[in-house]
Amino acid sequence: MFELAALVLFVLIAGYPCGALASSSKKESPGSQNKELETRCNPYCFWTIEPIMDHYQALKDEITAQKELQGFERIGSDLYYIEHVKTLNWTDASEACRKMSARITDIKDEKDYRAVLTRLGERKYWTDITKRGEEKEYTSASTGRKAPFIKWFTGETDNKSNTHCLAINGRQDGRMWDDDCSFDHYYICKRVKNVEK
Structure with a gap:
């Protein structure tokens, strides 16, 4: 659990200067968020953050699946x-x-x-x-x-x-x-x- 918290903190800190935390009023798919991040970040910033974002999304999907199966x-x-x-x-x-x-x-x-x-x-x-x-x-x-x-x-x-x-x-x-x-x-x-x- 500590590793997940550290990962989230890193994404927040690393993403903030690149504009990753910019809020949007419309819901966007993960792919469009990556495009937005790529245009706002320099290549190094995006290259560093993209694998972390992918891993974070995979963890969210796994947690959602586990919640749906709770009790089964x-x-x-x-x-x-x-x-x-x-x-x-x-x-x-x-x-x-x-x-x-x-x-x-x-x-x-x-x-x-x-x-x-x-x-x-x-x-x-x-x-x-x-x-x-x-x-x-x-x-x-x-x-x-x-x-x-x-x-x-x-x-x-x-x-x-x-x-x-x-x-x-x-x-x-x-x-x-x-x-x-x-x-x-x-x-x-x-x-x-x-x-x-």
């Missing part, structure tokens, strides 16, 4: 966030996952199911499997296709309402329950690439 754990080949404290309805749980650049989890197969199940407490956790309105089969909310895997708890497919969302029930050997989507349960997020925040 690798289970199998995927990254999961399992919420054990706060309960939400299905829609809000899905939104909470999206804000973490993740999706409410899908369950692909028995292996995927067993791997996640080992991390759950004795509570209900939302999955992305739903049957809404007049749909006749359960689908994955993330793909829109028929759910590839469901492990039903006995008698759980006969709810009368038009909104059905599936939750894994950790108390009942992890079997899946068909619940009203407005009920509050814990939830599981799965990290996926290219999810808009």
Whole structure:
């Protein structure tokens, strides 16, 4: 940590005489900042500061990536966030996952199911499997296709309402329950690439 502080101090001191600290009202990309610095500095100044700026940007990017993954754990080949404290309805749980650049989890197969199940407490956790309105089969909310895997708890497919969302029930050997989507349960997020925040 001391090395990072020393590096930042050096950039600030070295950059000040060259105009590196000149403020700009518009946000600029790192490349345009380098061009501005190159025109304001003499060649030696720019040659000295550019590698430091590149290293500093790489450190910032690494810290940002680590913050985004905080709370996620690798289970199998995927990254999961399992919420054990706060309960939400299905829609809000899905939104909470999206804000973490993740999706409410899908369950692909028995292996995927067993791997996640080992991390759950004795509570209900939302999955992305739903049957809404007049749909006749359960689908994955993330793909829109028929759910590839469901492990039903006995008698759980006969709810009368038009909104059905599936939750894994950790108390009942992890079997899946068909619940009203407005009920509050814990939830599981799965990290996926290219999810808009």
